[in-house]
Amino acid sequence: MIRQLFKLMWNSKRNHSLLIIEIFFSFLVLFGVMSFIISQYANYVEPMGFEGDNVWVVWFENANAEGGSLSKQKENMLNRIETFEEVDYVTVSENAIPFGGTRNSQSLKKGEVEVWSRYFFGDANYEEVLEIPLTEGKWFDKNTDDLKYEPVIINQRLREELFGNETAIGQILNPEDQGRPKKVVGVIGNFRWGGDFHKQENIYFAPVGKDRISTLLVKVKPTVTAEFEGQLSKTISGIAKGYQIEIERLVDKRKTANNLIYIPSIILLTVCGFLIFNVILGLFGILWANINKRKGEIGTRRAMGATQMLIAGQFVGEVMVIATFALILGCFFAVQFPLMNVFGLANAIYIKAILVSILVIYFLVGICAFYPSWQASKIHPAIALHAD
Amino acid sequence: MINLQNIEKVYRTKTIETVALNNINLSVEKGEFLSIMGPSGCGKSTLLNIIGLLDEPSEGQVQIAGSDFKKHSDKQLAAFRNQNIGFIFQSFHLINDLSVIDNVELPLIYRKSTAKQRRELAAAALEKVGLANRMKHFPSQLSGGQKQRVAIARAIVGRPALILADEPTGNLDSVMGNEIMDILLNLNQQDNATVVMVTHDENMAKRTNRLVRLFDGMQVQ
Known part of the structure; x- marks a missing residue:
């Protein structure tokens, strides 16, 4: 029966070409949207690699331009902030603000292996503020200071690309700019700084320059109130005179970063949903008309021994076969994406x-086909035979 | 072979009641060739549909090959039709997108048989109606007479004991009509198939064993 179904549909493929094209394009649109959604979901389920729920970011306006003058107050400022019992840790960061966006990257060389990596600057407290678990080695401290080598913490992905199964700790890396060589002192797991949907990438941390201060990350206790934000702002302003202070919560930055994916995803899904809904309506109409045109055939099949179920199965099966033709064509194009590594997504x-x-x-086509097919199966054979 | 007792068929709508068949009593012996005649709308096709288990009588009893069909399920009726009854229609009812041999195989698809068995039986049936050289053709490539011969091959491919033909020569000219009639007579005489044929053509009816006439749903001869 299945063989006959394929034969019947193959012989009538020209009559069904529009339907095949419609399903083919629906598949391609769906494939595109699904690739996007699945890739985002795959990122989403990966561990973030840090915890930023109770972390505040303190921005100093024009801090970079006058970093030198602010650096004089750095120690005083950090000491003062740490005295608040509402504060657990505070860290100085030049550009390592999660969900904030950064563009710093460079190539690192280990022998013949050259790997691109993004990099951030943090201080000794950075690990504590963002609760970044180390898998090997340790974070920067006074003992890691080395004039010859810059100590760096690398993430697992970069570790695997550079060293494979070799030990990473103590390895020396040469930057593309021929600058100071780097020595690996620690390894972390993930650091998906861009948000819940940010993909894993190569990352390393280097110590922030002693005189540099552009932002602070302050880890506060979960119980702190909004009043403390005012108090903190006032205290910092009192020390960093002439600077405008802005305090932002990392959770809010995370939401903003995630919205950059949520919003296009919703738009894509809505557009795709409308497209597919239109295809469903078209499909339903075509099937309904098609079945009405074939009442004589329904009667003949019933006379030859087909049950109601077999008649319904015949029509659902036919549509499934048409869908299969369209999907074979669609898959031919879709498999080119992993074969040609388009957009760099994993196979x-x-x-x-x-x-x-x-x-x-298949599900949508089956749903569309079911009702008209079921109606067709209920046509009385004697009436069906005299319909033509 | 066929025993109809007090068959009545009434079509009811909310406002109208139409009596299609009224008190039909009919027996057809195994191997008999019966023709049913009557003016349009007299209930010939309705009677044939009832004999073919495609329709149920409002009243009365239908017995075919010793089986009584009052409380049979759709599945049982379909299986009985498939095993025991072959249908031939005035407008052939061939599936245009299937080749001749695939059309002939159709009844065999609804029973347990292998593709090889189906092909062999269908080829033999086509041989019998003289269309062995048209197996790969499609219905649109055939003449009316050839189409009806394909329909006959389809009706006999499952070796049914009963063949029901609803005006099989109605759409054909007299030469082709006679050819079709010859095939049906041949099936009746050589294979001992019971044939019930509805026809408007007196000449065709005369060639059968017995003639039943209907008028306004009643048996008048």
């Missing part, structure tokens, strides 16, 4: 997107 994401899209298309 598994494309494969999952293909499978999910196939399932969704």
